[in-house]
Every structure is written in C-alpha cells, then in structure tokens.
Amino acid sequence: MIKQETIQQIQSSIDIIDIVGTFVKLKKRGANYLGNCPFHHEKTPSFTVSPSKEIYKCFGCGKSGNAIGFLMEHEKYSYVEALRWLADKYNIEIEETETSPEFKALQLTSDSLFIINNFAKDFFSNALINTDEGRDIALSYLKERGFRDDIIQKFQLGFNPGAKDDFTIAALDKQYNKDLLVKSGLVVNRDDKLSDNYRGRIIFPIHNQSGKVLGFGARIIKSNDKSPKYINTPENEIYIKSRILYGSYFARTAIDKANECLLVEGYTDVVSLHQAGIENVVASGGTSLTIEQLRLIKKYTGNLTIIYDGDSAGIKAALRGLDLAVEESLNVKLVLIPDKEDPDSYVNKIGAAAFIDFINREKKDFILFQLEIALKDAGNDTSKKSIIVNQIAETISKINKAEEFTTRQDYIKQVSEILKIEESGFNALVNKIIRDKLSKEDQKSQRIEIPADTENTQVENETNQLFNKDELHEQAVVRTLIEFGLREWDENEKVAQHIFKQMDESDLHEMIDNKLLLKIIQVYRKWFNEGIEPSEKTFLYMDDHEISDQVVKLMKMDTEISPNWNKHYEGFIPSRDDLYKEEVISTLNYLQLRKIKKLIAENQVDLEKATNPQEEMIFIQTHQHLKKIEVELTKKIGSVIIK
Numbered sequence: 001m002i003k004q005e006t007i008q009q010i011q012s013s014i015d016i017i018d019i020v021g022t023f024v025k026l027k028k029r030g031a032n033y034l035g036n037c038p039f040h041h042e043k044t045p046s047f048t049v050s051p052s053k054e055i056y057k058c059f060g061c062g063k064s065g066n067a068i069g070f071l072m073e074h075e076k077y078s079y080v081e082a083l084r085w086l087a088d089k090y091n092i093e094i095e096e097t098e099t100s101p102e103f104k105a106l107q108l109t110s111d112s113l114f115i116i117n118n119f120a121k122d123f124f125s126n127a128l129i130n131t132d133e134g135r136d137i138a139l140s141y142l143k144e145r146g147f148r149d150d151i152i153q154k155f156q157l158g159f160n161p162g163a164k165d166d167f168t169i170a171a172l173d174k175q176y177n178k179d180l181l182v183k184s185g186l187v188v189n190r191d192d193k194l195s196d197n198y199r200g201r202i203i204f205p206i207h208n209q210s211g212k213v214l215g216f217g218a219r220i221i222k223s224n225d226k227s228p229k230y231i232n233t234p235e236n237e238i239y240i241k242s243r244i245l246y247g248s249y250f251a252r253t254a255i256d257k258a259n260e261c262l263l264v265e266g267y268t269d270v271v272s273l274h275q276a277g278i279e280n281v282v283a284s285g286g287t288s289l290t291i292e293q294l295r296l297i298k299k300y301t302g303n304l305t306i307i308y309d310g311d312s313a314g315i316k317a318a319l320r321g322l323d324l325a326v327e328e329s330l331n332v333k334l335v336l337i338p339d340k341e342d343p344d345s346y347v348n349k350i351g352a353a354a355f356i357d358f359i360n361r362e363k364k365d366f367i368l369f370q371l372e373i374a375l376k377d378a379g380n381d382t383s384k385k386s387i388i389v390n391q392i393a394e395t396i397s398k399i400n401k402a403e404e405f406t407t408r409q410d411y412i413k414q415v416s417e418i419l420k421i422e423e424s425g426f427n428a429l430v431n432k433i434i435r436d437k438l439s440k441e442d443q444k445s446q447r448i449e450i451p452a453d454t455e456n457t458q459v460e461n462e463t464n465q466l467f468n469k470d471e472l473h474e475q476a477v478v479r480t481l482i483e484f485g486l487r488e489w490d491e492n493e494k495v496a497q498h499i500f501k502q503m504d505e506s507d508l509h510e511m512i513d514n515k516l517l518l519k520i521i522q523v524y525r526k527w528f529n530e531g532i533e534p535s536e537k538t539f540l541y542m543d544d545h546e547i548s549d550q551v552v553k554l555m556k557m558d559t560e561i562s563p564n565w566n567k568h569y570e571g572f573i574p575s576r577d578d579l580y581k582e583e584v585i586s587t588l589n590y591l592q593l594r595k596i597k598k599l600i601a602e603n604q605v606d607l608e609k610a611t612n613p614q615e616e617m618i619f620i621q622t623h624q625h626l627k628k629i630e631v632e633l634t635k636k637i638g639s640v641i642i643k
Contacts, residue, residue, distance in 0.1 A: 002083055003095040010083055011541045013090040016054045016067040023074055038074055039063045039256060054540060055552050064552050066540050076252045076299055079545065081210050109180070110237045116176055116184050117205075117213040117238075123170055124158025124203040124216075134159040138202055141221050145268070146348055151275045154250065158203035160196055160218065167196045185215065185233040198231060204267040206233070207249040215239035217246070217267050217285070230267075232285070242290040245297070246270055246283040254279035255300040262359070263289075263297070263306045269343040276352035294328045305333045305363060309342050322366055326398040332366035335359050367395060367411060371418060389419060393426065397433040473594075477503075477587040478517050479554045481524055484580040486533055495584055496528050502588050511591040516550050523547065593633040600626045 017026065017033055026033040026049060037047035037058040046060040057064035065073060071082040087094050128134040138159035142152060160167055168187050172178070178194060181187040188197045198218035205213045215233025233239045245263075247270040255261045262281040264270060273281045284293060297304055304325060325332045335358075337346050347355040371392050378384035392415055399408040412430060416423040477499070485496035493501075503511060503521075512518045520539070527534045539551040603626060607619035 001096060002080065006087070006092065006095045007083060007541075009092055010086045010090065011068075013092065014054065014067045014086065015051075016049055016056065016070075017051050019067045019086070019089075020049050020056055020070055023070075037061060037063070038253070041257065053536060053555055055555055057552075065549065066552055068541065069545075069549065069552065074253065074256075076209050076256075078209075085210065106237060109183075112177065112180050113184055113236060113238050114212050116171070116180060116186070117215065119171065119174060119176070120167065120184070120186050120216070121156055121158065121203075121205045121213050123167055124160055124205075125156055126158075127161055127166075128152075128157065128159035128203075131159075131161065133161050137162075137200075137221060141202065145344075146275075147271060148275060151271060154274070155247075155271055156205045156213075157271075158205070160198040160201050160203055162200035163196075164199065165195045166199070168194045183234075183236050185236070185239075201231070204246070204271075206239075206244060206246055208238075208244075209249060209252070211249050214244060219267070241285065243292040243296070244285070245293055246285055247274070248282045248296065250274065251280055251282050252300060255282075255297075259301050260303040260305060261297045261301050263304060264343045265308060266342065266344065269307075272344040272347055273355075276347045276355065278347070278352060278356065289324060291324050291328070294325055294330060298328055298330060302329065302331055303333075304330045305335060305359065306366070307335045307337065307343050307359065309337055309339075322370060323395055323398055325366070326395060329399075329401060329404065333363040334366050334369050335362045335364070367392070368414060368418070370395070371415060375418075385419070389421065389426070389429070392419075393429045393433055397430050397437065400434050400437075473587060473590045474512050474514050474517050475554055476583075477512075477591055478520050480580070480583050480587050481521065482534070482536055482539060482551060482554070484584065485524065485528070486535065487580055489581070489584075495580070496524070499584065499588065500525060500528075503591065511595055516546060520547055520550065589633050593630065596626055596630045596633065600630065 024035040026035040033049040034045045035047045036045050040061040042060050047058045049056045068082045071077050182189050187194050201218035204217040206215045208214050218231045258280040264283050270283045374388045396411050412427050416426045487495045489495045489498040524534050542548045603622050610616040
C-alpha cells in the first residue's frame with residue numbers, strides 16, 4: 001500500500017492543466033480552460049477544466065472528475081496506477097506501508113520482471129532494426145507482410161537473433177538474475193546451460209494498461225519450420241494469460257470513443273487493423289475468452305464485436321465464452337471472415353473502408369447466431385431440438401438484470417418464432433431457470449421482478465421525477481456546505497455551524513433521502529467537530545472514490561461576467577460568493593419544508609386512525625399548526641402550494 005503521506009504529496013503536486021493538457025489541447029477561456037472532449041466526438045469544444053477547483057467537466061457528454069479521475073477514465077488506470085503515473089511525472093519517491101515479507105518478495109520479483117522485460121524489448125527492437133540478420137530476415141519479412149515502419153515502432157516489434165544465446169549473454173552482462181531470466185520465459189535452462197528461448201523469431205511485446213511490457217509473443221518466420229508457430233511467455237507474477245488482451249494499451253482510447261471493441265484472435269490481426277486505421281481492436285491470443293478479459297473490455301465499452309475466421313474452428317472459437325459475455329451484460333455481435341481468410345489478410349485484400357463496411361454489414365447477433373448453428377447441426381432430430389431449447393433458454397436466462405428485461409423479452413420473442421414454439425411457454429422456461437438459479441445461490445437481492453403493467457410503470461416514472469426534484473435541493477445544501485461551510489455566518493459562528501444547528505443528526509434522515517449525500521454531510525460534520533477544516537479539495541482526493549466522484553459532480557465551474565456587460569449596464573453585479581448567505585437560507589428552508597410535509601402526511605395517517613373525538617381534535621390542531629409553518633416556509637422560498 002502507498003503511504004498516505006506519499007499520496008498527499010502527490011495530490012499537493014497536481015496541476016490539472018498540466019495533466020489534462022498532456023492528452024487534450026486546451027485554450028484559456030476566462031478563469032477556465034476549454035478543449036474538445038476526449039471522451040466523445042465533438043466539433044465545438046465543451047470540455048472545461050477549472051484550475052482553481054482542480055476539476056474537469058464536459059458539458060456535452062457529462063463526464064467529470066479530478067486529475068486522478070481523468071487518468072483513470074482516459075488511460076483506464078486503476079487508482080494506484082494513476083498515483084504511480086503522477087509520482088513518476090513529478091519525481092516523487094513512493095513510500096509504501098509496512099507489508100509482509102511474502103508481499104515484499106512478490107513485489108520485488110514483479111518489479112524485476114518488468115525491468116528484464118523492458119531490457120528485452122529494447123534488445124529485440126535493436127536487433128530488428130540495427131543488425132544485418134534482423135534487417136535481412138525479420139524486417140524484410142514484416143515488410144513483405146505490408147507492415148510500415150511507424151506501425152513496427154508503435155507496437156515495438158522486435159527480433160531475437162538465431163544464435164543460441166545472443167540475448168542470454170547480453171542479459172547476463174547486465175547482471176540480471178538467472179532464475180528470473182528463466183521465469184520470464186526469455187531464457188531456458190537445459191542441462192544447467194542457459195540459452196535463448198525465442199531465437200530466430202519475430203517478437204511481439206505484450207503491454208499492460210500503463211504501457212509496461214508484461215511478456216512476449218514470439219512467431220516463427222520460416223514456413224517450413226516444424227516448431228510451434230507461436231511461443232508465449234509462461235505465466236508468472238506479472239504475466240497471467242487470462243487477464244491479458246493484446247493491443248489493449250494501444251486501443252483503449254479508440255474503444256472508448258467508438259463505444260465498441262473489436263476482438264480478433266492473433267497479434268498480426270491487431271497490428272494490420274491498426275495500420276488500416278481501425279484502432280478499437282484487441283486480441284484474445286487464440287484462447288477462450290475469460291471473465292477477466294471480458295471485464296477488461298467492459299471497462300471501455302458495453303459493445304463487443306468478435307471477428308474470427310469463417311472456418312469451423314473459427315466458429316467454435318467465437319462461440320466459446322458466449323455465456324460469460326452475456327452474464328457481463330455485454331452486447332455481443334459476431335462477424336465471420338470469409339473462409340481461408342483472417343482479419344490480417346482480409347483487410348489487406350479489400351482495404352480499410354471496405355473492411356469497415358463488411359463488419360457493419362455482416363454483424364450477427366451472437367445469441368441468434370448460436371441458435372442458427374445449433375439448428376443446422378440438429379437437422380430434423382426432435383430430441384436434439386429439445387436440447388437446443390433448453391440450452392438457448394439457459395443462455396437467455398443470464399440476461400437477468402432488471403434493466404435488461406426488455407432485451408430478454410425481445411430475445412424470447414425472436415427465439416420462439418425461430419423455433420416455432422409458444423412464446424409464453426418459452427418465457428416461463430426462462431423465468432423458471434432464473435428463479436431456480438437465484439434460489440440455489442440464495443441471492444434474493446438479485447431477484448428479477450416480472451414487470452408491472454404500464455399504468456404502474458407510469459406512476460413509478462412520475463414518482464422518480466418527483467424524487468429527482470427533491471434530490472436537486474439535497475445536492476444544493478451539500479454543495480453549499482462544502483463551498484461555503486467555512487465562511488462567516490455571523491460574528492459568533494461559521495456557516496457550517498449554522499447549518500448543523502438547523503439540521504441536527506435526527507433531522508438529517510428526515511431531510512436527506514440520498515444515502516451518499518447524507519454520508520457526505522456526516523463526514524463533513526465529523527471532520528468539522530474534530531477541528532479539521534473541510535474544503536472542496538479535502539473531498540476531491542478522498543480514498544472513498546464514491547464520495548469524491550459525487551463531490552466533483554456537485555461542484556460548479558468558475559464563471560465570469562462578460563466584459564461586454566458593463567457597456568450596457570452599470571452597478572455592482574453580485575456573484576454566488578456574494579450571495580452565499582441567501583443560498584444557505586434558501587436551501588435550508590426547502591429542506592425544512594420537506595420535513596414539514598412529511599410530518600403533515602404522518603399526522604394525516606394518525607388522524608384517519610383516530611378512535612375518539614379528543615384524538616381527532618389533537619390531530620386537527622396539529623395539522624393546522626403544521627400547515628401554518630408550511631405556508632410561512634413556502635412564502636420564504638417563493639413557491640406556491642395548494643391548501
């Protein structure tokens with residue numbers, strides 16, 4: 001774990017304009033900076049960065065956050081990876097908390113493997129470009145395949161010379177540990193003699209999300225070579241095959257912008273498609289899709305298009321992992337390249353534009369394609385068709401989130417028509433599978449509700465709209481507390497103290513429904529009572545990212561009065577800063593009004609349950625008193641109510 005002192009040092013060094021400006025061209029516009037949003041396509045800049053508040057916000061797509069959040073969103077880093085990136089940028093030495101000897105040993109091995117891999121990457125790249133053997137054999141081969149110099153450099157392709165131990169000698173000269181060289185897979189130990197594992201092969205470095213080299217894929221060059229076509233790094237502390245997608249480092253921003261990930265099998269497929277300008281593509285390395293790979297894709301997009309060879313092996317490979325993809329709520333499509341072609345050869349054959357058209361035209365729904373293939377295999381065999389019904393029902397049952405109900409019903413309708421079975425019966429089968437699964441797993445919280453009728457849905461939508469209006473006022477009081485809580489309310493107290501007097505702990509749950517906003521108020525109160533002075537920045541870089549993200553969304557960008565205003569109008573123009581007391585009063589009055597309305601509703605229920613005239617009179621008098629307060633508060637707020 002990174003020490004808190006180091007994290008605070010990193011946070012205090014952050015210059016959000018410097019960080020965001022690394023990835024986005026920014027122009028100063030008043031107090032803020034403006035640029036084209038890196039998260040969606042736009043011609044008119046709407047991406048705003050506030051240096052004073054240290055936040056960014058796009059008024060087009062709505063994405064917002066702080067500097068660390070920007071790196072996590074744009075570069076797809078984890079929180080720790082973002083901190084390490086910033087520490088490296090600002091030359092801050094990272095100090096870690098005390099850890100177990102086992103963890104330290106694991107960390108040391110991982111760091112050493114990264115160092116060895118980086119050395120190997122440079123060695124192979126140099127061998128490809130700057131040696132006669134590399135140029136004559138490997139580089140000429142890549143050129144014959146149509147790869148340009150810029151693409152070779154981008155993917156850091158290399159060559160391991162054919163001699164028995166060229167790399168091994170170079171690595172040992174650098175005094176790298178022999179055992180770690182073997183563990184990395186770059187070197188093999190046969191009869192206590194070390195030699196190169198990838199000799200005579202084209203080298204494809206495999207990167208993690210921050211661009212570090214995890215391992216390598218090594219491809220033979222000679223077509224008559226009987227060795228395996230590819231050799232890959234063996235699994236070790238940093239290279240875990242099930243968690244890796246080749247090319248994801250180079251594709252991450254393109255996938256985000258396209259809102260679609262293209263998945264292919266091989267390294268050369270990825271490189272060729274990138275060269276053709278199709279950059280939202282990654283490779284599974286020819287293995288079955290794993291849950292970790294699918295979740296990695298889901299970090300970027302919910303839309304996955306699998307592009308595989310059109311032969312029977314390619315079809316079977318494409319269908320593997322389908323249920324996992326469905327369970328991860330990915331919208332999966334399938335494209336099969338014509339037989340005897342692969343994405344690499346096909347894009348070179350027909351060109352980038354035609355390839356893109358082909359993909360868009362030939363996309364098939366994954367579930368319906370699976371059904372189509374299964375029916376072809378079944379022919380007229382009734383028993384096989386019965387098995388298919390259960391299999392496809394099992395697959396559809398994995399679309400089991402409440403928000404996916406419409407998608408599930410659409411599949412049920414289409415599959416029923418294709419199979420020529422009764423829709424209601426098939427629907428019942430799918431629902432039974434879902435219920436049985438939930439019962440077995442005892443996960444009542446994930447139970448799928450069969451949707452209510454249209455009238456109930458409309459009522460629910462209207463109710464949600466009312467809740468949303470209330471939540472805006474809840475957000476307003478939290479924003480006011482964070483932005484103005486340390487200002488003077490009067491000569492005796494600060495704004496925060498005044499707000500807490502109006503909203504004691506028992507009132508909070510009556511006034512604030514949103515649990516996250518309630519948590520922010522409680523954290524603020526705790527800090528304030530402990531003598532800490534909470535500010536926007538205190539919340540901005542909290543370890544609790546749910547809170548920090550919410551605070552970013554609440555914060556308003558700095559605004560300025562147009563310089564042309566004074567040409568037409570005279571006098572002082574007040575800002576939010578000048579009117580902060582009025583804002584405090586307004587937000588508190590609204591929350592007090594909500595509390596009164598709840599008390600009126602509760603009193604009305606008690607009145608209806610009254611069993612004698614005396615009780616009725618008490619409840620009527622209480623109602624009149626509460627209505628009087630309601631009217632007074634409403635007048636202060638400036639709204640109108642119906643009595």
